[in-house]
Amino acid sequence: MTEEEILAHYRETDALLEGHFLLSSGLHSDRYLQSAKVLMYPxxxxxxCQALADKIKSALGENAVDIVVGPAMGGVIVGYELAxxxxxxGIFTERENGVFTFRRGFSLKPGARVIMSEDIVTTGKSSRECIDTIRAAGGDVVCATCLIDRSNGEADVGVPLISLMELEVNVYEPDKLPPELAGTEAIKPGSRNLK
Known part of the structure; x- marks a missing residue:
């Protein structure tokens, strides 16, 4: 699948938004990818996810993973379909008192080879938190994956990151907004509450 084909899925479902957005990292951006709007179509x-699975098999080989774990919410559908x-x-972690944990009877076998998967990686914070939870539960994280790496390859999640595509999206510190964003109110389209 080409990058244009990937972005076409986002454009055709109105999942590629333009404006002024407050990201869950606290940074601001002029574009936002709302993967939930793409993933609502099976x-x-x-x-x-088939294209991402093909990239994973190419990088790791066949049968290199035992289970896929995604962080709720962004990783639930991607993790399930990738699995x-x-x-x-495929299972997922959930936040409980602000910290990722396994609930609903989910657990990992000691030494299980795990892929951590989510929809979008921007700073890698959620990915690192999910990976920490997987490791604490005895899993061996062989790699992290996402549909789109918004960091354009800059995010460090602590393990190799395989993305369907990298996309450079401008992000800004709250006190360093460009003039076209400084005079507008930011919309928070993400799923995580800011502190």
């Missing part, structure tokens, strides 16, 4: 989710494409179970 055929699109399957196509995107389906790879033929392994």
């Amino acid at each position: 055929d699109r989710a399957a196509a995107l 389906r494409q790879l033929g392994v179970p």
Whole structure:
């Protein structure tokens, strides 16, 4: 799948937004990718995750993973569909008192080879938190994956990161906004509450 084909899925579902956005990291941006709007279509989710699964198999080989874990919310659908494409179970972590944990009876076998997967990586904060939770539960994180790496390859999640595509999106510190954003109110489209 080409980068243009990937972005077409986002454009055709109005999931590529333009304006002034407050990201869950506290940074501001002039573009936002709302993957939930793409993933609400099972055929699109399957196509995107199949392309990502192909990249993972190419990088790691066949049968290199035992389970896929995604952080709620952004990693639930991607993790499930990626697990389906790879033929392994898929589970997710949830925040409890602000910290990722396994609930609903989910657990990992000691030494399980795990792919941590989510929809978008910007700073890598959620990915690192999820990876810490996986390791604390006895999992061996072989890599992290995402549909789109908004950091353009700059995010350090502590393990190799395989993305379907990298996309450079401008992000700004709150006190360093460009004039076109400084005079507008920021919209917070993400799922995580800011402190």
